Amino acid sequence: xxxxxxxxxxxxxxxxxxxxxxLRALQTSPPDRDPEGFxxxxxxxxxxxxxxxxMDLRLFGPAPLADLTELLEAFPEERRYVGPTPWLNLLRExxx
Amino acid sequence: MSQPRKHxxxxxxxxxxxxxxxxxxxxxIQTLLANGKSRDAVEAAKQYLKHAPGPEAEALALQAxxxxxxxxxxxxxxxxxxxxxxxxxxxxxxxxAQVALLMQQSDVATGQFDSLLTALVTAEGQQRRALEAILSxxxxxxxxxxxxxxxxxxxxxxQTAQTVSELFAAVTSGPLPPGALAALDAIPRSSPLAxxxxxxxxxxxxxxxxxxxxxxxxxxxxxxxxxxxxxQVLRRLLGATDLPAGPxxxxxxxxSQVSGVRPLLETHLAQLSQALMDRNExxxxxxVQALLPLLQTASRALRSTFIISVLHHWYRQNLSPQxxxxxxxxxxxxxDILRLLALxxxxxxxxxxxxxxxxxxxxxxxxxxxxxxxxERARVLLHMASIFPPEAETVFDLLAVDSEQELRQxxxxxxxxxxxxxxxxxxxxxxxxxxxxxxxALVDHYEKWGDPKRAEAEAETWxxxxxxxxEPLLHLIxxxxxxxxxxxxxxxxxxxxxIDRVHPAVRQSRFRLLLAGAERRLKEHKxxxxxxxxxxxAQEPRANEGDHQVYLLALALLAAQQQGDTTATxxxxxxxxxxxxxxxxxxxxxxxISTTLKLPPPAAAPGKPSAAxxxxxxxxxxxxxxxLERPLTLSPALQKHVEQxxxxxxxxxxxxxxxxxxxxxxxxxxxxxxxxxxRLHDPLAYRFLLARGRALGMSYDFNVAERARxxxxxxxxxxxxxxxxxxxxxxxxxxxTIPHWxxxxxxxxxxxxxxxxxxxxQEDITQLMAREGQSRSxxxxxxxxxxxxxxxxxxxxxxxxLLDDLFSMLPLEEFF
Numbered sequence: 001x002x003x004x005x006x007x008x009x010x011x012x013x014x015x016x017x018x019x020x021x022x023l024r025a026l027q028t029s030p031p032d033r034d035p036e037g038f039x040x041x042x043x044x045x046x047x048x049x050x051x052x053x054x055m056d057l058r059l060f061g062p063a064p065l066a067d068l069t070e071l072l073e074a075f076p077e078e079r080r081y082v083g084p085t086p087w088l089n090l091l092r093e094x095x096x
Numbered sequence: 097m098s099q100p101r102k103h104x105x106x107x108x109x110x111x112x113x114x115x116x117x118x119x120x121x122x123x124x125i126q127t128l129l130a131n132g133k134s135r136d137a138v139e140a141a142k143q144y145l146k147h148a149p150g151p152e153a154e155a156l157a158l159q160a161x162x163x164x165x166x167x168x169x170x171x172x173x174x175x176x177x178x179x180x181x182x183x184x185x186x187x188x189x190x191x192x193a194q195v196a197l198l199m200q201q202s203d204v205a206t207g208q209f210d211s212l213l214t215a216l217v218t219a220e221g222q223q224r225r226a227l228e229a230i231l232s233x234x235x236x237x238x239x240x241x242x243x244x245x246x247x248x249x250x251x252x253x254x255q256t257a258q259t260v261s262e263l264f265a266a267v268t269s270g271p272l273p274p275g276a277l278a279a280l281d282a283i284p285r286s287s288p289l290a291x292x293x294x295x296x297x298x299x300x301x302x303x304x305x306x307x308x309x310x311x312x313x314x315x316x317x318x319x320x321x322x323x324x325x326x327x328q329v330l331r332r333l334l335g336a337t338d339l340p341a342g343p344x345x346x347x348x349x350x351x352s353q354v355s356g357v358r359p360l361l362e363t364h365l366a367q368l369s370q371a372l373m374d375r376n377e378x379x380x381x382x383x384v385q386a387l388l389p390l391l392q393t394a395s396r397a398l399r400s401t402f403i404i405s406v407l408h409h410w411y412r413q414n415l416s417p418q419x420x421x422x423x424x425x426x427x428x429x430x431x432d433i434l435r436l437l438a439l440x441x442x443x444x445x446x447x448x449x450x451x452x453x454x455x456x457x458x459x460x461x462x463x464x465x466x467x468x469x470x471x472e473r474a475r476v477l478l479h480m481a482s483i484f485p486p487e488a489e490t491v492f493d494l495l496a497v498d499s500e501q502e503l504r505q506x507x508x509x510x511x512x513x514x515x516x517x518x519x520x521x522x523x524x525x526x527x528x529x530x531x532x533x534x535x536x537a538l539v540d541h542y543e544k545w546g547d548p549k550r551a552e553a554e555a556e557t558w559x560x561x562x563x564x565x566x567e568p569l570l571h572l573i574x575x576x577x578x579x580x581x582x583x584x585x586x587x588x589x590x591x592x593x594x595i596d597r598v599h600p601a602v603r604q605s606r607f608r609l610l611l612a613g614a615e616r617r618l619k620e621h622k623x624x625x626x627x628x629x630x631x632x633x634a635q636e637p638r639a640n641e642g643d644h645q646v647y648l649l650a651l652a653l654l655a656a657q658q659q660g661d662t663t664a665t666x667x668x669x670x671x672x673x674x675x676x677x678x679x680x681x682x683x684x685x686x687x688x689i690s691t692t693l694k695l696p697p698p699a700a701a702p703g704k705p706s707a708a709x710x711x712x713x714x715x716x717x718x719x720x721x722x723x724l725e726r727p728l729t730l731s732p733a734l735q736k737h738v739e740q741x742x743x744x745x746x747x748x749x750x751x752x753x754x755x756x757x758x759x760x761x762x763x764x765x766x767x768x769x770x771x772x773x774x775r776l777h778d779p780l781a782y783r784f785l786l787a788r789g790r791a792l793g794m795s796y797d798f799n800v801a802e803r804a805r806x807x808x809x810x811x812x813x814x815x816x817x818x819x820x821x822x823x824x825x826x827x828x829x830x831x832x833t834i835p836h837w838x839x840x841x842x843x844x845x846x847x848x849x850x851x852x853x854x855x856x857x858q859e860d861i862t863q864l865m866a867r868e869g870q871s872r873s874x875x876x877x878x879x880x881x882x883x884x885x886x887x888x889x890x891x892x893x894x895x896x897x898l899l900d901d902l903f904s905m906l907p908l909e910e911f912f
Contacts, residue, residue, distance in 0.1 A: 002397035011397075055472050060439060060479065062401040064408035068372075069365045071405070074398050078356040079303055079333070084265045086350050090329065091236040091322045093172070093346045 002074065003044035003057070011058075018048045118148040125156050134164040158184065158191055165198055170320075174202035174234075200227070204234030205322075213246035216253075225286075232288035236322045238264065241289075256283055260292045267299040276300075295323035298330055307334050357390045364390070372409045377419065380410070384423055400436060407440040431460035442483045447494065447516070453480045454515040474529035478537055481521045486832050488545040491518070500545055519545070530561055539571060548575060566595055566602065573605045577612055585609055607638040611724065614651060619693045623658040630655065643720040645675045650685040654695055680705050680713025681720075688721065688729040707741040714738050715749040718756020728760060735765050742772040751780065754787035763877045767791035774869035781865060782814035786827050788868055793834045795875040804834050807868060810861045 004011050007021040022045040029037030047061075048054050065071065121144035128137035141160040145153040161184045168177040181199040185192050200212045209231075216227045235241060241257035248254070259279050266272060277300055283293045294313045301310035311334055314327040329347055333355055352360060368383035384406060391399050403424060410420050424433060434456040442449035457476055460466035467473055484491055488500070495516055497503045504520075506512040514520065522538040535558035542551035552575045559568035569592040576585040589609055592602045614629035630652050633639055639648060649672040656664035676682040679701045686698040705713070714734065721728035738753065745753070750773040757766035766787050773784030789807030792800045808831045815823035856864075 002395055002401070004397060005395055052471075055475060059435070059472070059476055062397060062404060064440075065401060065405040068369045068405055068409065069362070071365060071398070071402060072358065072362055074394065075356065075358040075361055077358055078354075079305070080354050080356065081268060081270050081303070082350070082353045084268045086346070086353060087264075087268055087326055087329075088237050090346045090350055091172075091325060 002062075003047040005074070006040055006044035007048065009048070013048070015050060018045065018054075022049075118144070121148065122152065122156060125160060129160065129163050132167070134160065134167045138164050154188065158188055158194075161188075162195070162198060165195075165202075169198075169201055169205075172205070174205040177202045178206070197226075201230045201234045204231055205236055207237075207240045209241065209244045210246040213244055217247070217251070228286070228288045232291060232318075233321050235288060235292075237261070238289060238292055253288070256287065256289050260289050260296065263296050264292065264299075267296050267303070271303065272300055291317045291321040291323035295326055295330075298327060302330055302334065310334060311336070361387065361390055368406070372413050372415075375413050375415060377415050380415065381419055381423060384420065388423070396432075400432060403433065404436045404440060407436060411440055411444065429459050431456050431463060431465050434459060446483045446485065449483055450480060450515045451513070453483075454513070469528045471529045471531065474525040474531070474534055477521050477525035477528065478534060480515065481518050481525070481537060481541065484518050486544075486829055490833070491516075500547065532558070532562055532565060532567065535561070536567065539568075543575075548579075551575065564595060566592055566599060569595070570601050570605060573609065577609060580616075582609065582613055582616060586613075603636070603638060607633070607636050607644075608725070610636065611647075611651075614655075615689075615693055618651065618655055618658065618695070621658060623655040626655045627652060627659075627664075642723060643676070643681070643716055644724070646672065646681060646685055647689075647720060647724060647726075649675055650682070650689055654686070654689060654693075654698075658695070678709055678713045678716065679703070680709050681716050682713075684713060684717040684728065684730070684734075685720070688717075688727065691729045692727050707737075708744060710734070710737055711741060711745045711749055711753075715745070715752035715756070718760070719752045722756055722759045728756075730760060730762070735762060739765060739768045742768055745769070745772065747773060747776055747778040747780070750776070751783055754784065758787060758790055761794070763791040763794040764874060767874065767877070771869060771871065774865050782811045782818065782820070782823060785811035785814065785865065785868070786823055786830070789827070790830050791877075792875060793830060795877055800875045801834055803868075805831060806856075806864055808834070810856055810864050813856050813861065 004013070007013075007018065007025055009017060009021050013021070022041065025041045025044075026038070028034075029041055031038040046053070047057050121140065125137050125140045125144065128134075128140060137160040138157075141153070141157040145157050161180060165177045165180050165184075168174070168180065178199060181195050181202070184195050188195075203209070204212055212227055212231060216224065216231070219227055231241075238257045239261040241247075242254055242261050244254065260283070263277065263280065266276065277297060280293045280296060283289055287293075294317045298310045298313035298317075301307070301313060311331065314331050314334075317324045317327045319328075329350060333351060364383050364386045368380055368387065371377075371379035371383055387402070391402055394402075406420070407417075410417060421437075434452050438449045438452035438456055440449075441452060453476065457466060457473075457480075461468060461473075466476065485494075492498060492500075492503065495503060495506070495512060497506055500517075500519060503512070504517055507514050507517050507520075519538075519541055522534065522541050526534045526538055535554065539551050539554045539558065542548070542554060552572065555568045555571045555575065559565075559572060562568065569588050573585045573588045573592065576582075576588060586609060589602070589605055592599075592605065596602055610629055610633045614626045614633060617623070617626035617629060630648055633648055638644060649668055653665060653668040653672055656668055672682055673679075676685070683698070683701045689695070690697050714730065717728055717730075742750065742753075750769045753769040754766050754773065757763070757769060770784040770788035770791060774781060774788065778784070785807045789804045789811055792804035792807060795804075808827045812824050812827035812831070815821075815827060
């Protein structure tokens with residue numbers, strides 16, 4: 001969705017940085033083992049590969065999503081460690 | 097007991113107990129207890145004890161109080177339970193032991209273990225199990241048990257509690273090393289700490305994403321224990337659906353602490369999608385309001401995606417934009433929001449989109465986001481120019497002016513904003529970046545907007561700026577040729593050939609120019625020179641393409657006739673007959689050239705051609721004259737004849753007739769040929785749909801515009817599937833010239849227009865093709881297309897200053 005985020009770049013990245021990030025990303029998602037991940041990486045690379053593409057993205061992007069819930073893709077499911085206190089506090093709260 | 101009530105009910109209020117006879121009280125109290133209404137039971141028991149004191153009333157009161165204490169404990173209200181317990185001890189001292197046993201659970205829950213643990217150290221059998229059950233239900237933190245002074249340090253329960261407490265802290269704080277939970281194996285199922293063992297294993301599996309193992313452990317925890325309450329929260333995080341309604345308070349906060357914003361986003365995005373689908377503006381606004389803070393920490397790109405997507409769907413659903421714009425985190429000075437609004441609006445409402453783009457350029461330049469010069473600025477300005485309707489007439493009609501000059505005058509005097517001057521936008525783009533892209537757009541603009549002199553001048557500047565490029569030269573060749581400056585055109589051709597002699601476009605220009613030269617000499621009655629040119633033309637590679645030979649031989653024959661060279665005339669006649677192999681094509685070619693060059697008309701062809709010859713001849717003539725960009729003279733009688741015999745035409749002939757007729761501006765012929773083509777079920781049916789749509793678009797009938805749109809949309813859809821991008825472009829351009837009445841209706845009624853028409857399904861397209869194939873009626877087409885006068889707008893429409901209107905009512909400081 002955000003090609004800079006997909007390739008782990010900031011929006012000042014130049015051609016060389018984009019290519020290097022693309023090659024790095026390919027190592028974690030090669031097309032034979034992770035076709036979906038590869039598609040995402042390839043699309044991000046195409047959107048950023050040269051200065052003109054990056055300018056177009058900056059001026060005329062992003063495209064609207066057909067389905068708003070696609071936004072969730074940018075928020076992977078998290079399981080954060082919060083320590084014991086919040087859990088034990090919950091037991092001190094009266095039940096409703 | 098007669099004191100005023102200290103605890104007033106919340107929620108369901110207690111109804112006053114109204115039982116007339118004392119003998120009815122016991123049954124009434126028992127019923128309330130059986131229904132779990134312990135508070136009402138206590139009230140009733142108090143009344144009964146007051147009116148009929150005695151052992152039976154006392155026993156019932158005690159029973160009601162004990163039930164009330166249990167209920168409070170069940171809800172985790174241990175302090176309240178303890179308060180009532182103390183009151184009961186005071187009022188009914190004889191039943192202290194009974195109350196004390198019950199109060200132990202509240203004591204444990206509030207960290208007062210001493211009496212229970214003291215008893216537990218020496219208890220045996222059933223008493224021990226009862227005490228352990230109380231401890232198991234009431235223990236809310238194993239660390240309290242581990243620190244309890246009533247247990248000696250070496251007591252196994254104390255040591256186990258210490259282990260459990262440490263493991264609980266560890267499992268909720270970070271990943272555990274392998275084997276870290278081995279110590280839990282020693283805890284028996286009967287231990288009061290067994291639920292904690294299961295909970296810790298559940299946590300470990302949850303963070304390891306072994307969800308099935310986690311769920312199996314959590315489900316085994318008794319629900320009435322403290323770990324049972326935490327298990328519910330963990331199960332909710334694992335997506336369990338068999339839980340009570342949404343969590344609240346600390347549980348909700350804990351859920352978002354552990355799982356981040358995703359669950360909340362998921363809920364609100366689903367609500368927003370549903371609200372938009374239902375066109376429920378209030379619910380959609382409330383969802384957007386909930387989502388904006390959640391996205392505050394997201395990347396700028398993600399926020400932009402969210403905003404443009406919401407705007408897009410908002411407009412698609414024809415919801416009023418003002419309330420949404422008030423919610424957006426922006427002022428009229430935020431370039432990014434202005435840009436997103438412009439992008440959203442530019443398809444349905446180009447003039448308002450231009451206003452937003454113009455504001456974007458102003459604000460982005462002021463903030464340094466957009467450079468004052470260079471390709472980026474030129475790109476925006478080119479884009480602004482590209483969102484104007486393709487036909488200048490449409491723009492002039494909308495802005496109530498008659499020409500570009502008048503438009504510029506209206507801008508000068510302040511009647512119109514400057515961004516409506518498309519030429520000026522392109523000139524600014526050229527100043528920012530004099531690249532070929534910008535030159536191309538500028539030349540094309542002046543060409544299409546009726547200023548060919550300016551177009552030629554800009555092409556000349558382009559040629560000087562980029563001397564090694566063919567494109568400006570090809571353009572200059574074409575325009576100079578068109579205005580009859582063949583010598584100048586030939587000079588440009590020489591420059592082009594110096595750059596790339598074999599380029600197909602250069603070769604085509606050369607052929608066309610040589611042809612124009614020969615025609616001019618013939619027109620000037622210089623037949624000998626014309627024949628020299630024709631001999632040279634015959635050596636060109638393009639001379640043998642298609643039916644080009646027919647055209648060249650016809651010219652040679654006419655030149656020989658003009659010279660009075662009977663030998664040559666008799667030489668060319670059979671050659672022409674052989675090349676054309678069709679008397680109609682031969683005759684049409686001779687007639688058309690004679691008419692264009694003002695030569696004496698050729699002799700009528702002997703005999704009557706067959707219907708097949710007529711179809712073939714006209715189709716090939718259409719292709720030939722269109723390729724050479726030469727006028728074809730097609731008599732109305734011949735056109736009528738072709739229209740009547742289309743049934744026997746092949747798909748290729750029909751296709752040639754469609755494109756040729758549109759080029760000749762004969763929409764009726766294109767309409768009928770396309771209709772016949774649609775009946776053939778040809779794989780290139782989309783080409784017939786395209787021709788049908790374009791022909792319908794040229795009709796005067798008001799009610800066929802939607803038919804034209806449907807044909808063109810279907811053609812575009814099918815062409816896109818066949819990857820025929822030329823046809824896709826042609827259909828899009830044609831669509832842009834046909835009014836979309838639904839959109840106009842929406843504008844007339846004050847609402848925003850639908851951003852997009854719903855996509856066509858295959859079924860829609862099949863039905864449309866069948867309908868158009870069967871339709872025999874001919875719409876009303878203009879007799880002499882191209883001479884139509886532009887309608888004069890009855891009332892001047894001034895572009896709405898939407899941006900100012902929208903923001904004028906906003907307190908700007910409230911938004912970032």
